[in-house]
Amino acid sequence: MKEFFEPKSIAVIGASRNRGKVGNAIFRNLLRSKAKVYPINIKAKKVEGRKAYDKVFKVDLAIIAIPAPYVPQVLEECGKVGVKHAIIISAGFSEVGRKDLSEEVLKIVRKYGIRVVGPNCLGIVNTRWMNATFFEGMPEKGGISIISQSGALGVALLDRMIEEGIGLSKFISVGNMLDLGIEDFVEYLNGDRDTKVIALYVESLKRGRKFLEVVKRCEKPVVVLKAGRGEAGKKAASSHTGAMAGSFEVYDGVFRQYGLKRVDDVNEFFKLSQVLEKRTIKGKKVVVVTNAGGPGVLAADACEHFGMKMVKLPKEVIKELNSVLPSAWSHNNPIDIIGDARAERYKKVFETLSKYDFYDLLLCILTPQMMTEPEKTAVELAKLSRKKRCFACFMGGEKVKGAKKLLKRKGVLNFEEPWEAFKVLSKLS
């Protein structure tokens, strides 16, 4: 697999001079990679100032972005010169009813022993090495690796990661999975040092048994957004990739059995992946610290609704908190430290709680009231997070923007509100 993720040399077949073309965009992205990259273009002498070649030659990886009918011929040429790895970006195969063309391609790649990603895909990103897609831009380096069966969704995922500053290790758009499938990449990513969590967008599995074997052995957390749930979705999936989606209930049951974490939407997909990127959480016992009563109630609601436990505060903890909090504090969990709490008051509570082990995770709620110091409080929470598993729930907009950025930088995940927090966190235990 190394040639797909850390190729030393890449040929872009169909590297156009036209900046509006996919082949050109891929080539330009690759100019900023760690690989030597060669434009293959039968008409042009130069592409983006680099010498173009009219024939492919032996490289670690060929990326093919030409109309589908020409793909078999090009793969023949690849095979003859000894290229063993190809990403076929081109669409126009089984997904539009051209099974014949797919089969033709498959015969050729089997003949030469070429391993193929695609066709009908966006390509591969390895944030340490290259962006081998036509998507412009690259998320920052991180521990989340994504395998997506939809290229178009992949674009949205990458774009959102950039905006929200979510770190990526590898991204693979598997397309029609003519040769390599989701399971192959899960296996690869399980052995990849940089990947801490594997996040999948799956419509259908071609080799279910292999997939199960792989996830059974997989030591890393796997998050799955499974599409094609009901009849409407299956129908849409079938017209999308030409594959049948199978029973959602069966998938869901199997995912549970093997410890995969299924999510309902993209937001959860990212939030849960970010939680799992760090160490996991063993239990369900929650402590909430808040400067806001209403959000505290919402937290208690959500905690219970999603099957987690708002743990009872031990007597000695209450006693200790009594000595640092104004008498109007809630004397209970959620620990409501009252609307006039400055960072110093949060800090004292954190210091007390850091000494105890009666809880598995702490959620710190803040709304920007008169005396509130969102940024300073974020700093205190970040300190606590070195000792305890902590999450933030800084609610609001303009007034908590800076604090949210700070939390992000310090590696403390912020949830927009308690409902989101417990929906995601409840999937951990």
Add this chain to the structure above:
Amino acid sequence: MKEFFEPKSIAVIGASRNRGKVGNAIFRNLLRSKAKVYPINIKAKKVEGRKAYDKVFKVDLAIIAIPAPYVPQVLEECGKVGVKHAIIISAGFSEVGRKDLSEEVLKIVRKYGIRVVGPNCLGIVNTRWMNATFFEGMPEKGGISIISQSGALGVALLDRMIEEGIGLSKFISVGNMLDLGIEDFVEYLNGDRDTKVIALYVESLKRGRKFLEVVKRCEKPVVVLKAGRGEAGKKAASSHTGAMAGSFEVYDGVFRQYGLKRVDDVNEFFKLSQVLEKRTIKGKKVVVVTNAGGPGVLAADACEHFGMKMVKLPKEVIKELNSVLPSAWSHNNPIDIIGDARAERYKKVFETLSKYDFYDLLLCILTPQMMTEPEKTAVELAKLSRKKRCFACFMGGEKVKGAKKLLKRKGVLNFEEPWEAFKVLSKLS
């Protein structure tokens, strides 16, 4: 009620010179209001450059921000000079076990016939008139009015509305509801011309019967975020406001019966309110137009999951779409117009669909691919939205930022992803 929302004269009792104090913040906010505003301060000659008074006199509205023990005395003075409306911001009453103080206050206001908002509240905002809270800043004018039983949550709501550009008409933080309660303000807002939708954060209703009478008569849509769902939440609510939350199932049943729309979280609270701010949707028939197959499948899934219907395309529509779309389009709903769709292709599809009535709402999905023109597409969607009930689902980050802003300006609501869209939209019918 007019004196609470459009007072001509306001006395701020406890208008401090100290910028860190609540009374000062309220006074400064009111300097930018349409009311004449007077600082009442027994020690200062001037507050924020305005002449201060050591005694209250007859005004439309008194806002009280002094320590709780002094509130009864001040209300006596208000009563004597003929003040008939007061907002008590001060905390330290029944919510901290001081029922005696609450009752003392109640006796006085009954004696003089003073109507009271609070105590233990954030105040009132009327975007056409004033910000009578200590929260700095004000959302833009709009048709959503909010009644919140939590001041601290109110702060987060207002702050988020500012950041996201969600329009507000009135905001009322009801606090302990010693006198006026949620039901009184629902009644008022139902008759308020600027209010198009009433959104509530409720922990407990003090006068359930009155509330039901009011919502029965209410002609405007009402969105409810009900806190205190389970045991944990009720316990938290009880320690928050000192009131019992009652059975969530009973509330939920009653809400349903009276057509109130209950939401689970703040995100839904705002999204549903924004949808309802405009005309409602009568049926469940959905059409999805997308440039992205995967998100189309996710849309079909979510649509079905939340009980809406991905409607079958009539033959004549398919025929007409055949003439404007490339042959690889899905020939089905979701209408997948393929990843290379520019705005022009979206436009043609919109023009076709604008002529038919086989659907109740349209969701337009876009992910930022190679050829995609997010902003131009947003413009086309906005045009269609004049004829049909349309929603956007522009997925991604940086690359769709500008288009999202444009949609916002043109009044087309954007959802982050299909799951969110159908979760919210399914509550309409």
